Amino acid sequence: MLNNKNIVIGIAGSGGEGIISAGEILVNAASSEGLFVFMLKSVGAQIRGGESSIRVRVSDLPVQSQGDRIDVLVVLSWKNFLRFKSELQLEEKVIIVSDTDDPMPDEEIPLTESQREFWYKIPFAKLAEEHAGTHQAKNIVMLGAISEIFSLPREALSKSIKKKFKYKTPEIIENNIKAMVAGVEYVKTQVVKNDPLIFEYQHRKPRLVMQGNEAIALGAIYAGLDYYAGYPITPSTEIMEWISRYLPQRDGIAMQMEDELASINAILGASFAGKKAMTATSGPGISLMNEGIGLASMAELPVVIINVQRGGPSTGLPTKTEQADLMQAIWGSHGDSPRVVIAPCDVEDCFDSTVLAFYIAEKYQCPVIVLSDQFIGHRKESVNPESIGGLNSGFRKIYQRDVPSAEELKDYNRYKITENGVSPMTSLGIKGGEYLGSGIEHDEKGSPRGDAANHAKMTEKRWKKFEYIKEEFRFERFYGSKEAKLGIIAWGSTKGAVKEAVLKANAMGMSVEAIIPQIVYPFLIEPFKEFIKNKDRVIIAEMSYAGQFRRYLRGFLRFSQYGVKVIPFTKAGGSPFMVEEILDKIIEEWKEMEAQR
Amino acid sequence: MSEVLRSTDYKSNLKPIWCAGCGDFGVLASIYKAFEELQLQPENTAVCSGIGCSSRLPGYINAYTFNGIHGRVLPFATGVKMASPKSTVIAVGGDGDGFSIGAGHIGHAARKNIDITYIVMDNSIYGLTKGQASPTTPLGVKTKTTYYGNMGMTFNPVRMLIAYKASFVARTFAGNPKHVQEMIVKAIQHPGFSFVEILSPCVTFRGKDQFKIIRDKSTYLNETHDVEDELKAFDIANNEEYYALGVIYKKVRPTYAEIVREHVTKKAKATVNGTPKIDELLEQFQP
Numbered sequence: 077m078l079n080n081k082n083i084v085i086g087i088a089g090s091g092g093e094g095i096i097s098a099g100e101i102l103v104n105a106a107s108s109e110g111l112f113v114f115m116l117k118s119v120g121a122q123i124r125g126g127e128s129s130i131r132v133r134v135s136d137l138p139v140q141s142q143g144d145r146i147d148v149l150v151v152l153s154w155k156n157f158l159r160f161k162s163e164l165q166l167e168e169k170v171i172i173v174s175d176t177d178d179p180m181p182d183e184e185i186p187l188t189e190s191q192r193e194f195w196y197k198i199p200f201a202k203l204a205e206e207h208a209g210t211h212q213a214k215n216i217v218m219l220g221a222i223s224e225i226f227s228l229p230r231e232a233l234s235k236s237i238k239k240k241f242k243y244k245t246p247e248i249i250e251n252n253i254k255a256m257v258a259g260v261e262y263v264k265t266q267v268v269k270n271d272p273l274i275f276e277y278q279h280r281k282p283r284l285v286m287q288g289n290e291a292i293a294l295g296a297i298y299a300g301l302d303y304y305a306g307y308p309i310t311p312s313t314e315i316m317e318w319i320s321r322y323l324p325q326r327d328g329i330a331m332q333m334e335d336e337l338a339s340i341n342a343i344l345g346a347s348f349a350g351k352k353a354m355t356a357t358s359g360p361g362i363s364l365m366n367e368g369i370g371l372a373s374m375a376e377l378p379v380v381i382i383n384v385q386r387g388g389p390s391t392g393l394p395t396k397t398e399q400a401d402l403m404q405a406i407w408g409s410h411g412d413s414p415r416v417v418i419a420p421c422d423v424e425d426c427f428d429s430t431v432l433a434f435y436i437a438e439k440y441q442c443p444v445i446v447l448s449d450q451f452i453g454h455r456k457e458s459v460n461p462e463s464i465g466g467l468n469s470g471f472r473k474i475y476q477r478d479v480p481s482a483e484e485l486k487d488y489n490r491y492k493i494t495e496n497g498v499s500p501m502t503s504l505g506i507k508g509g510e511y512l513g514s515g516i517e518h519d520e521k522g523s524p525r526g527d528a529a530n531h532a533k534m535t536e537k538r539w540k541k542f543e544y545i546k547e548e549f550r551f552e553r554f555y556g557s558k559e560a561k562l563g564i565i566a567w568g569s570t571k572g573a574v575k576e577a578v579l580k581a582n583a584m585g586m587s588v589e590a591i592i593p594q595i596v597y598p599f600l601i602e603p604f605k606e607f608i609k610n611k612d613r614v615i616i617a618e619m620s621y622a623g624q625f626r627r628y629l630r631g632f633l634r635f636s637q638y639g640v641k642v643i644p645f646t647k648a649g650g651s652p653f654m655v656e657e658i659l660d661k662i663i664e665e666w667k668e669m670e671a672q673r
Numbered sequence: 674m675s676e677v678l679r680s681t682d683y684k685s686n687l688k689p690i691w692c693a694g695c696g697d698f699g700v701l702a703s704i705y706k707a708f709e710e711l712q713l714q715p716e717n718t719a720v721c722s723g724i725g726c727s728s729r730l731p732g733y734i735n736a737y738t739f740n741g742i743h744g745r746v747l748p749f750a751t752g753v754k755m756a757s758p759k760s761t762v763i764a765v766g767g768d769g770d771g772f773s774i775g776a777g778h779i780g781h782a783a784r785k786n787i788d789i790t791y792i793v794m795d796n797s798i799y800g801l802t803k804g805q806a807s808p809t810t811p812l813g814v815k816t817k818t819t820y821y822g823n824m825g826m827t828f829n830p831v832r833m834l835i836a837y838k839a840s841f842v843a844r845t846f847a848g849n850p851k852h853v854q855e856m857i858v859k860a861i862q863h864p865g866f867s868f869v870e871i872l873s874p875c876v877t878f879r880g881k882d883q884f885k886i887i888r889d890k891s892t893y894l895n896e897t898h899d900v901e902d903e904l905k906a907f908d909i910a911n912n913e914e915y916y917a918l919g920v921i922y923k924k925v926r927p928t929y930a931e932i933v934r935e936h937v938t939k940k941a942k943a944t945v946n947g948t949p950k951i952d953e954l955l956e957q958f959q960p
Contacts, residue, residue: 107960236960284958298949303756305748322954324937329755331929334781338748341741345752348739349719349760353752371742464955474949504737504757507716512685512732514740523687524732524740 080276081136083226084143086164087218088129089152091119094215099130101219101240103285103456105232106134110280113458116142116451118163119395129160134228136277140422140579141572142455144654146170147273148226150218152200154180163651166191171271173222175200175214194271196225196263203258213255220259225267227274230260284459288426288452289314292382294464295430296354297323300474303346303353304330305339307361310394311450312384315356336361340368340381347377348513350477350503352434356382358450359392362401362408370409371515372443373538376491376499378477380433385449387649397451398649399568399619402628405445406597414539416444417597421553421571423457427464429594431474436549438475440498440541447596449619451569451652477501485509489520493533497540542598552603553592556582560589562665563611563640565604567596567625570617570653577658586666599632608633613641613665617658621648678712680705685735694881696847696873697727697794703853704734704792710858717760721750723775725767726801727794727873744775747782750789758930761861762788768795772808772828783839785929786865792857793830793868794847796875796883804878816878832910834868835903835922841867842906842922846891847874848884852918859920865928872916887916894919 085102089095099115106113114133133143145167151157151174157164158181166187171194174180178201198221200214208216216237223230237256241249286294293315296304304323306316320330333339336357343353357365362383372379385401387393405417416436420429426448433444480488480500490511492499499520502509512522517534519525553571556578566574571592578590591607593600608614614635616626623646635642645661647653683705691697708718718736722728724743731738737760741749750764771779771793782789798816799805805818808828815822834842841863845856853871860867872891874883892915899905906922927935944950 104960232960282960284955285960286958290958294951294954297954298951300949303752305752324933325940327939329933331751331755333748334777337745338751338778338781341745341748342752342755344741345721345739345749345754346756347752348737348749349753349756351756353756367742368745375739375741458960461955464951464958504719504753504760505716507714510715510735510737512687512738512740514732515742516740524729 080274082133082139082143083135083147083273083275084131084133084145085148085150085222086129086131086146087150087152088157088160088164090156091128093152094212095128095130095152097240098215098219099132100456101233101236102132102134103458104239105229105236107283107285107458108232108235109229109277110282111136111277111458112139112283113285113456114139114142115456117454118160128156129164131164134275140576141655142652144656148173148222150222151175151178152214152218153178154185158184161185169193171273172196173198173218173225177201196221196267198259198262198267200259203262204255207258208251208255210251213252216252216255217259220256221263224260224263225269284461284464285456286423286459287314287454287456288420288423288448289384289454290318291423291426291459291464292356292430292446292448293318295427296380296434297326298427299431299434300352300476301354301434302328302351303343304328304355305333305342305346305353306355306357307333307336307339309358309361311386311453312356312358312382314453315382315384336364337368340365343379344368344372344375344377347379348375348503350505352378352438354380354382356384358384358386358394359388359401360390362404366404366408369415369443369445370411370413373409373413373415374515375513376441376501376538377443377513378437378441379443380430380437380446381443382430382446382448384453385447393650395450396650397449397569397619397652399449399570400622400624400649401447402596402620402624405447406628412535412539414542415442416440416545416595417447418444418594419447419568419596420452421568421592421594423452423455424459424463425594426452432549432594435473435475436545438477440545441501442541447568449569479506480509490522491518491520491534491537493520493537496544497537546598546600549595550600550603551594552600553594554589554607555579556589557587558589559610560587561610561612562586562588562662562669563607563614564588564590564617564658564662565607565614565629566590566592566617570619573653573655573658574617576655577662580655580659581662581666586662588662588666601632604629604633608635608638608640611638611640612669613643615643615645615661615665617645617653617661619647619649619652621646678709680709683708683715683735685733687732689733690729691726692877694876695726696796696875696884697730699847699850700727700792700794700853700871700873701730701733703850703857704730706850706854707857707861710854711861713761719750719753719757719760719762720765721753721763722746722765723770724801725770725799726796726875727765727767728770730765744770744773745778746770747775747778747791751782751787754787754789755930762790763861764789764791766793767800768793768797768809768828768830769799769807772830776808779834780837783834783837783866783868786840786926788865788928788930790857790860790867790869792860792871794871794873795830796873796879798875798878800875800878829910829913830870831921832907835906835910839868839922840865840924840926841920843868843920844870844872844916844918846872846887846916846918848888852893856920863923864925890914891916891918894921
């Protein structure tokens with residue numbers, strides 16, 4: 077269904093054809109007009125070049141997901157499109173824009189009759205050669221052409237092109253503008269528009285464009301990060317790249333370590349020395365870090381660990397998304413090692429969750445894991461400037477570590493048992509606060525002790541904090557209708573598809589409600605109890621084949637006691653949920669419930 | 674200025690758990706003396722370790738001390754030093770902690786020239802787990818896990834550290850506390866990564882004759898040794914007939930922190946009413 081306020085454009089070609097640049101120019105142009113934008117990249121395994129595809133969703137209305145089906149398919153080379161045809165699902169009435177001189181191999185690309193109805197062939201490469209002096213500018217010719225066909229904001233586009241090439245020579249900039257104009261003019265003079273799609277929108281204040289990984293890096297710096305140590309690993313590396321450039325300028329240190337074992341222990345050292353410290357990693361790296369995370373629990377050192385989840389186990393799918401590190405995040409280390417797990421659900425929330433992670437870590441002296449994933453980490457989204465470093469949220473407080481009072485330093489007990497489990501903490505430089513921190517069980521002073529009674533007492537002390545964390549931070553997102561009998565529970569990046577599906581279902585007359593937590597662990601039980609109380613059925617949607625989140629929830633919520641039927645909705649990762657998948661599930665359950673009524 | 678500190682001021686209330694006759698007692702006493710000689714302030718001194726008999730040492734020192742996990746003392750100490758550049762940061766441990774499970778970290782702390790001192794109390798055995806082979810256990814020696822005799826060649830830590838571009842490499846012997854003190858003082862004073870191998874006998878699992886064996890094999894380097902001559906240092910390290918004791922190699926070069934200072938133009942952290950200001954960083958995300 078074509079919707080003139082919301083358009084999903086797929087572009088396929090090879091890496092060398094400037095697909096990703098074209099996408100970025102388009103995204104920036106739309107964001108500068110205040111539009112809502114969402115861009116997903118898909119690349120082959122090659123380090124350089126090779127096939128690639130992007131999907132850009134541009135909308136006059138807030139968008140929650142990547143959009144299911146492609147309204148406009150732009151093909152720079154059909155050969156490369158073949159690799160992505162399973163990822164780029166086309167609308168029945170898709171509009172195709174391709175290069176005149178790149179014939180489609182009919183036998184390999186079965187398009188239905190209706191999918192061939194609107195098909196514009198434009199000589200991208202030839203026009204680029206003629207007007208910009210190089211076929212390489214064909215991506216820009218293409219942008220000009222589609223802006224003319226679908227009435228995309230052309231002024232913004234030309235500004236965006238200039239910005240993209242601002243470090244190049246004036247000649248290159250000029251040639252690219254010529255390339256864009258050539259695309260526009262060709263369509264004006266040679267193409268007869270026969271499709272019904274004309275994009276309509278309202279001009280608003282510009283929005284920022286960033287990746288989830290960049291939002292995390294920004295959030296960390298906003299929260300006062302002093303020390304970063306890490307090891308490159310897909311799909312988290314952008315966090316480290318960004319921080320290693322900007323943190324040193326802001327009086328911090330960013331170090332590339334020899335491995336993840338070193339990374340986690342280095343940030344523990346920095347935290348012991350009194351500084352805010354963080355690392356970021358993904359699947360294989362987080363597996364290596366688990367011993368260190370346990371040490372953070374035991375020595376009660378504040379650290380923030382970002383896990384941008386990828387498909388697993390083992391090397392798994394490095395460039396694809398999954399939500400299957402949940403149980404490991406919660407129970408990963410040996411022993412009863414308390415930690416907090418926060419799950420951002422979109423790019424804006426990556427910023428917020430990271431700031432919150434530092435707040436909790438520093439206040440409660442414990443490790444905090446932020447569970448992002450490749451889907452959020454690598455996509456580009458337009459975000460509200462007010463939400464990034466602005467004043468939109470109650471959580472965006474910055475916590476500075478408390479320093480013990482002179483009274484507390486008199487007979488200093490680093491691990492003193494207190495009401496909320498948080499003890500006075502000193503660090504290097506504070507006279508009279510010297511102590512032994514350790515991974516071995518210790519008493520309140522910090523001295524090693526092996527007796528069972530002390531272990532029981534200290535274990536209780538470390539866990540007590542979590543009751544207070546639960547009280548202090550209550551934040552869940554609810555979507556849809558409160559009276560609904562059908563519910564959906566999801567977490568992290570699955571929010572996008574769930575929210576959009578719920579809103580669609582409500583608009584279709586089906587009453588559904590969704591709940592998405594921000595802090596996943598410790599589990600905030602009350603809002604979930606409240607949520608399931610009046611439900612008949614609850615779908616639990618997650619990108620984990622084993623249904624980790626469902627198993628986790630069952631540990632706290634007795635669904636059967638409330639007469640609630642649990643509907644598992646799991647899939648192995650690789651590609652994120654589509655709105656359609658969730659909506660179909662809602663419809664299926666809704667129909668069954670109606671039939672039983 | 675604060676009052677003069679004596680070696681006993683660096684003693685904590687904890688009693689060492691080591692066996693009677695352990696070489697580590699001598700090392701600990703020398704550390705107290707070295708701290709006194711340098712007049713280190715406990716609040717500005719960090720002593721860190723991993724796991725092992727000798728890794729219990731930080732607990733016996735009055736300073737900011739940390740007893741972390743097996744093999745990870747160097748990254749931990751790196752983090753401490755980077756976060757608190759003005760503090761004196763010392764990493765301690767044994768041969769198992771350093772050359773087996775933690776071996777991957779030594780080269781990197783050394784090549785980055787992190788300004789910390791790494792003291793390894795090498796007893797050629799796993800003592801805490803009661804007598805298994807370590808990377809420095811001699812070839813053929815029977816231990817609880819090498820029933821048929823140790824089948825791996827013996828590690829040569831000094832040679833390894835020179836190869837890794839450590840900017841200060843010394844060897845000493847727990848049976849000569851004065852020399853241990855001297856080496857530790859020199860190592861701490863050295864600007865950059867300094868490594869001290871202390872031959873520290875385990876009388877329980879390697880035998881009571883260890884002190885004598887090592888003493889008989891020891892020779893002391895004199896002033897004629899050119900510490901900056903890398904090839905000569907390798908020669909000394911390669912001679913496994915004797916233990917040459919003293920500063921074997923030393924070359925001052927910029928530390929990691931100095932290189933950072935040289936290359937990064939710092940801007941002050943900007944805040945407005947205590948809230949960080951990140952406007953400047955947001956510019957790059959403007960469409």
